[in-house]
Amino acid sequence: VVEEGEPFVERHLIRVAKDHNPRIKIFGKLSSHLPQTGELNFSAVGRALSSLLGIKYDASPPVEKLEVLEKSLKMLTPRTLTMCSGCPHRAAYYAAKKAIRTVSKGRYLAMGDIGCYTLGMYPPLKFMQDVFCMGGSIGVANGIAQTGIKDPVIATIGYSTFYHAGIPALINATFNKANIKVMVLDNYVTGMTGYQPHPGSGQTATGSQTKKVNIEDICRACGVEFVKIVDPYDQKSSVAAMEEALKFPGPAVVIFRRLCAQEYLRMVRKKGEKIIPCIVLEEKCIGCRTCVAAFGCPAMGFDTVKKKSYINTLDCTGCKVCIAVCPYGAIKQSEE
Numbered sequence: 001v002v003e004e005g006e007p008f009v010e011r012h013l014i015r016v017a018k019d020h021n022p023r024i025k026i027f028g029k030l031s032s033h034l035p036q037t038g039e040l041n042f043s044a045v046g047r048a049l050s051s052l053l054g055i056k057y058d059a060s061p062p063v064e065k066l067e068v069l070e071k072s073l074k075m076l077t078p079r080t081l082t083m084c085s086g087c088p089h090r091a092a093y094y095a096a097k098k099a100i101r102t103v104s105k106g107r108y109l110a111m112g113d114i115g116c117y118t119l120g121m122y123p124p125l126k127f128m129q130d131v132f133c134m135g136g137s138i139g140v141a142n143g144i145a146q147t148g149i150k151d152p153v154i155a156t157i158g159y160s161t162f163y164h165a166g167i168p169a170l171i172n173a174t175f176n177k178a179n180i181k182v183m184v185l186d187n188y189v190t191g192m193t194g195y196q197p198h199p200g201s202g203q204t205a206t207g208s209q210t211k212k213v214n215i216e217d218i219c220r221a222c223g224v225e226f227v228k229i230v231d232p233y234d235q236k237s238s239v240a241a242m243e244e245a246l247k248f249p250g251p252a253v254v255i256f257r258r259l260c261a262q263e264y265l266r267m268v269r270k271k272g273e274k275i276i277p278c279i280v281l282e283e284k285c286i287g288c289r290t291c292v293a294a295f296g297c298p299a300m301g302f303d304t305v306k307k308k309s310y311i312n313t314l315d316c317t318g319c320k321v322c323i324a325v326c327p328y329g330a331i332k333q334s335e336e
């Protein structure tokens, strides 16, 4: 049995098979033919099969070193972990950073949470300084705010994580007068863990219709006096809302609401609609790299020979946020 993670299938297979034939032999992780930890790569499986067949395992050349693999590795664009092209979370973080530069000269502390939006802590955004645990962002931000720190203290939390574990900490923020700013990243879905329904989706786990529980209503009921809802694709309104929240003397919540880009693509394809990508106008691009080095949509790249940015139109979702990001008006939606 070759399975990643726990030897779940193997264990159950042994139980069932041995009832029928107690002498049957089952090989896998529990028999120590395969390693319990690490990846089940070609070599690990090759070694296990060789030992079972009683033949010498020929490790030369190990598949990881095959020439074709080496060549393909060289062709890959090096990237850090990042959110998808057109992801609304990237737009939310970008707007928040802009607001922070205006309100507090770029100084702030941000605590993250667990979900696709956790990836906002990696370059180029590097928005959060810490991610403690699932549901930990608002609680940790509360604690930091109580130290008397002068810089803005921000918590970023996803839509379904907020329902799951954000509410008690938000009540605590109001109760203990913690001057924290909460960014709720509402993409309508539970993106990272399989799009399962949650209290805001209007659907139960069995697919039946149910009442939607609104995050804005919960925030107000928790005593938060500043609650704003913005579309992160609208950079102007998003920056303005974050600036207001940062200046507000007390706990403030900005809900960034926009459908997950992957879910959007699924819907568009289902309807047979066309995605109109954006393009870089080479004659206007001065190669400042703001779009790639500060924003970082993975549909964008930089041509080091031409010293200009470009957009991979096959990967672009047409969200148009990069149009607002480029300070030189060098990006526009294509006419195709």
Ligand code: SF4
Pocket: 082, 083, 084, 085, 086, 087, 088, 089, 116, 117, 187, 191, 192, 260, 261, 262, 263
């Ligand atoms: S799955 Fe959706 S929410 Fe997650 S990174 Fe991709 S676009 Fe963003």
Ligand code: SF4
Pocket: 280, 284, 285, 286, 287, 288, 289, 290, 291, 292, 308, 309, 325, 326, 327, 328, 329, 330, 331
């Ligand atoms: S931000 Fe605009 S001008 Fe700067 S590199 Fe990107 S497309 Fe070119």
Ligand code: SF4
Pocket: 085, 086, 277, 278, 297, 298, 299, 300, 311, 315, 316, 317, 318, 319, 320, 321, 322, 323
């Ligand atoms: S429109 Fe711009 S930001 Fe949006 S997916 Fe395309 S390249 Fe990325």
